[in-house]
Amino acid sequence: MSRVQVPCHIKGAVALQVGDVRTVQGRPGVLVIDVTFPTAGPFELQEITFKNYYTAFLSIRVRQLGSPNHSPNKWITCLRDYCLMPNPHNEEGAQEYVSLYKHQMLCNLEKVLELRLILRQPSPLWLNFTLEELQFFQHGPQVGDFFLMEDQNYQIRSIMFVLGIVLDYKLNSLKEQ
């Protein structure tokens, strides 16, 4: 299935912390990244890819275009505490490339306006954490009968190839007789 990247504007991560950032000891464990799509209208989100950098858990909230007679657009959680690092204190999964698909989400993502990514890293051992190389994709152009024909073509060609081997073998053994 082909996919098309949707241009997006990613706002800088905002740390959520109780109390005054300057006076409180310890690093924030929650970051929020807002993503807007100024040039693209409401679209159907197919896939999100990114490179993890020491984020342990990811939640995503989405604001969709509601139907005209409903109340103003609300935020809905479409992914809750998705685990990126099985053990937040270890390096496992810390710098992996990840893809999230629409079938993994808790709700339909048909008319996405904005996304809010909530990153959590409960371990105090890491100095920073974030997500890098964020990319969002929607459905590409529909694939038609052309591919079906290609498929049959491929089947025929592969059978011919195998037949070639078999006949070749037969030829060689005939030569030996």
Next chain:
Amino acid sequence: MILKFQVSLQKPEIKLETLKEDIKEFFRITGWEKKLHNAVYSELTVFPLPRHPAAPPEHLKEPLVYMRKAQGSWEKRILKSLNSMCTELSIPLARKRPVVEQKELLNKWNEMGTDEPDLSLFRPVYAPKDFLEVLINLRNPNYENGEHLNFKTHLGLIQVPLKVKYISELKEFFVELSLNTGQLGIDDATQVPPELFENEHVRLGQKVLAEQDSAAAQQYIRQGSPTALRAELWALILNVSNQPEDLLYYEQLKSNVIQHDLLVDSLIYKDVKLTASNDDYYFVFEDYLYQVLLCFSRDTAVLGHFAYNSASPPKSYIRGKLGMEDYAVFYPPNGVIPFHGFSMYVAPLCFLYHEPSKLYQIFREMYVRFFFRLHSISSHHSGIVSLCLLFETLLQTHLPQLFYHLREIGAQPLRISFKWMVRAFSGYLATDQLLLLWDRILGYNSLEILAVLAAAVFAFRAVNLMEVTSLAAAEAVLADLSTLKVMPLLQIFLFATVT
């Protein structure tokens, strides 16, 4: 059988629908199906899972950026050392041998050990202890490396928070080594009647060999391999067969050795003379070691493993064409620079294989599956960094008093056990015990057992170690491992230690 197949082909209509079944049947009858199974299984075992489409190739070699950087700077250091030795001694990295010398070498091929070239000016490019220093200084820039003690402070030498298995996970992983499963190395001792385990195990081994099934052999060998069957079992697991083209390939490598002389050859000579020739068990195999290692340095097929190795082969440029990619070559041709003790990876294999081409193939397969991980910086669970951390964690968790005592007297346990693990215990254990250990490495497709054994050795000699007061004394207690029996130590440490 062939006639039957031909007859079936001569039917007036070759139906496309039955062709698929006929081919499958054909494969099954000729034994090619088994060979295909083994080949696919071998590929699955060796190569890591396909990576995410957005991940660059470096990510497959090593996902953590800081480790890639550390490996890169370590490689630069090695190359600098090699190049400086080259310029100091004014010896070219490679040269073509004159015809007279080629003839001489060909005549002496089977007894290169008698040659006594002057190697006094050569020194090994690096030794395991230099590598240990690099690992000790490995730091994650995003990690809390402060002086304040916290709940996760590493009290050992390794300071990176890689994932290592807990003892409960190890017990699950090594379940075939448990107390109520028969083991070769324990249940074949003279006092134990062979009818209890040994005879049945040998019979099973013969059946596995008759079936020629790699996966079954790998499962079987977890309980040890009978001495008579070991050579064939290892060849089956590593998917090494004796095809004529393999023999031809080895002869081709041999002719490469004859025609060209590499600086790396002198390093190999020096290493063999310093290590294997001085060992009571392995000095007889000196000639074999040269035949294998010299060919190994010229084998470009080894370059394939760098796709999943965090290391990269050193590139060299033809004289005068520095920086031009068209004139870049890998040096040595296989991309692996031998270090002090490298020849010990080959030496134990000489007990199993006497034919040089087979011995060579087995060694090459063992290297690209396991041994490369012991001298490159990576986060892989079988990589040397994880093994060191696993060793230290096991020791801290299960022998905390011993660990604390050794740390207090300035004898960090890793300083003693590192050399064992880097060499996969070759040259430290008695050969029959070493081969039993390497059986399990093949069976579990993992080097973690080396770390477990190292911890088990410390546990075994804990009483003596508690009484020492210096690093030198601790080293003396652990200097001689040749009397140790590997399997009982592993079993007791994993399954019978009261925590």
